[in-house]
Amino acid sequence: GDDDDGDDDDGDGDDVAVDDYENGLTTSAIIGPKGGKLKIKDKGPKKDEDGSKLHAALSVELKIPKDALDVEEEISMRVSGYFLSELIIAFAPGGLDFAEDARLKIRLERDRVDLDAATLYGVHTTHTGETEVVLVEVEAKGSGDVILNVRVPGFSRYSLGE
Numbered sequence: 001g002d003d004d005d006g007d008d009d010d011g012d013g014d015d016v017a018v019d020d021y022e023n024g025l026t027t028s029a030i031i032g033p034k035g036g037k038l039k040i041k042d043k044g045p046k047k048d049e050d051g052s053k054l055h056a057a058l059s060v061e062l063k064i065p066k067d068a069l070d071v072e073e074e075i076s077m078r079v080s081g082y083f084l085s086e087l088i089i090a091f092a093p094g095g096l097d098f099a100e101d102a103r104l105k106i107r108l109e110r111d112r113v114d115l116d117a118a119t120l121y122g123v124h125t126t127h128t129g130e131t132e133v134v135l136v137e138v139e140a141k142g143s144g145d146v147i148l149n150v151r152v153p154g155f156s157r158y159s160l161g162e
Contacts, residue, residue: 024080024090032072037063040079044112055109055145060089062152063105068098075155083114084146094127097154104152110144117146127155 025040044056060079073096081087089104122134139147 021082021086022080024078024088026076026078028074028076030072031064031075032069033067035064035066035068037061038075038077040077042079044109054111055143056111057107057109058112059105059107061105062091062102064098064102065100068100068102069096070099083112084108084120085114091152091155094155098152102152104148104150106148106150108146108148110146113144113146117148120148122148122150 025042027038027040029036029038031038039059039061041059042057044058045054048054058079060077062075062077064075073093075096076092078090079087080090087106087108089106117138117140120136120138122136123131124134125131134150137149139149141147
């Protein structure tokens with residue numbers, strides 16, 4: 001289509017080989033003063049090795065609000081790791097600052113959640129290698145699925161721990 005919202009409109013990001021969890025899934029878009037979003041969806045494996053059904057989908061969405069950027073930038077997002085504890089979300093260009101925080105929303109189905117969501121925190125690694133803890137707003141669903149919301153004031157790398 002003619003939209004420039006950064007979505008994977010043709011859905012080709014949905015079939016992911018296991019190697020991709022280490023290398024990461026990547027998307028990018030040109031985003032400017034109008035704002036925009038980047039989204040990566042991974043349906044995950046449907047069955048375990050023993051044939052039991054898995055609930056292992058993941059979606060990661062970055063929303064950049066209107067007027068957060070004053071010029072157009074090519075923004076990229078890479079998501080690597082399979083389980084919540086391994087998840088690393090890297091953004092480029094490093095050092096980019098937003099006038100208003102972008103919002104990162106991560107949704108994991110229960111079979112990828114290997115940390116206690118109640119004690120979860122985020123770690124922001126700047127492009128210069130410094131680290132700081134960031135607040136993660138956690139929504140635990142009755143199904144065991146977890147939704148994480150993180151405010152992103154600028155770009156570098158985010159990972160999760162407990």
